[in-house]
Amino acid sequence: MQFHAEFFPKSFEKKISYKDSLLLAGSCFTEEIGNKLMKMKFSVLQNPAGILFNPLSISNTIIDCVNNNQVKEEELFYYNELWHNWNFHSRFSHPLKEQALLMMNASRLAANRFVKETGWLMITLGSAFLYETTSFTTGDLLAGVANCHKVPADKFNKRLMPVDEIKEVLANMIASVRLVNPSVKFIFTISPVRHLREGFIENNRSKANLIQSVHELVDSKSVFYFPAYELVIDDLRDYRFYAEDLVHPNYSATNYVWDKFIATCIDDESQQLIKEVNIINAARHHKAFNPHSEAHKQFLQLNLDKVNKIKEEHPYLDLSEEENYFAS
Numbered sequence: 001m002q003f004h005a006e007f008f009p010k011s012f013e014k015k016i017s018y019k020d021s022l023l024l025a026g027s028c029f030t031e032e033i034g035n036k037l038m039k040m041k042f043s044v045l046q047n048p049a050g051i052l053f054n055p056l057s058i059s060n061t062i063i064d065c066v067n068n069n070q071v072k073e074e075e076l077f078y079y080n081e082l083w084h085n086w087n088f089h090s091r092f093s094h095p096l097k098e099q100a101l102l103m104m105n106a107s108r109l110a111a112n113r114f115v116k117e118t119g120w121l122m123i124t125l126g127s128a129f130l131y132e133t134t135s136f137t138t139g140d141l142l143a144g145v146a147n148c149h150k151v152p153a154d155k156f157n158k159r160l161m162p163v164d165e166i167k168e169v170l171a172n173m174i175a176s177v178r179l180v181n182p183s184v185k186f187i188f189t190i191s192p193v194r195h196l197r198e199g200f201i202e203n204n205r206s207k208a209n210l211i212q213s214v215h216e217l218v219d220s221k222s223v224f225y226f227p228a229y230e231l232v233i234d235d236l237r238d239y240r241f242y243a244e245d246l247v248h249p250n251y252s253a254t255n256y257v258w259d260k261f262i263a264t265c266i267d268d269e270s271q272q273l274i275k276e277v278n279i280i281n282a283a284r285h286h287k288a289f290n291p292h293s294e295a296h297k298q299f300l301q302l303n304l305d306k307v308n309k310i311k312e313e314h315p316y317l318d319l320s321e322e323e324n325y326f327a328s
């Protein structure tokens with residue numbers, strides 16, 4: 001008897017190579033995939049404004065990076081002894097206004113340079129719910145708030161973005177990026193993280209709007225869809241694949257999606273290279289029983305030779321950290 005209906009996503013017509021760079025933006029699940037890509041030594045820049053969930057905030061962030069729109073002092077507000085910006089995650093907040101501005105603008109400038117050269121832009125949408133509020137500093141209505149910064153809920157108006165609106169803001173973002181990088185390719189995915197604070201029914205309505213909007217943009221040539229949401233919700237389909245909060249996919253689920261991502265989105269040559277980098281990573285984190293023994297010295301030299309061989313065959317790979325470790 002079969003208890004598991006495994007889902008095999010259709011392979012992309014164009015696939016990611018190690019020679020490509022990737023800009024990732026969106027929900028916390030973005031960083032799960034982004035961290036794995038970085039561990040495998042891909043060239044990655046992720047979440048230049050921190051974790052974001054709704055399509056408007058993500059699109060505005062990417063457009064701000066494309067145009068290098070620097071944050072102004074009057075766009076910050078002071079709350080709970082920190083300076084914040086509505087368009088940035090709280091990881092960019094700081095007790096000193098000048099430091100908050102410096103971190104935000106440095107990140108935006110780095111993303112501006114990166115987006116012009118990146119081969120892929122991966123967007124993970126988390127929720128179609130939009131929060132609106134009035135600016136504490138200017139009094140203007142802010143149509144989309146990226147992060148509420150623990151400001152009381154009664155300060156915000158919440159609404160569900162309809163499909164047409166989501167599609168429009170994402171299409172505008174795609175067009176803006178293509179103005180500076182015509183060859184860029186896009187991957188859209190829906191976060192499998194369940195936003196149950198909105199409610200069970202509301203979470204499903206939100207995900208449905210996101211899914212429908214994205215599929216109306218996919219063209220199989222430069223805009224692709226990776227089904228992370230479906231892999232967790234419909235393939236794994238079990239609470240044992242969630243963390244204790246029953247909201248976030250756990251380690252096993254994330255690894256399962258990662259394996260499908262490799263098979264679906266990454267080219268054959270790079271898949272083979274991932275296996276080699278994995279071996280180096282395992283050796284890098286090996287705990288030596290006797291670090292001063294001849295056997296361990298041979299182990300270090302063997303892996304240093306492997307690193308040098310990979311570097312010679314793939315000079316675009318940055319293995320300097322591993323090289324320094326094994327050489328020491």
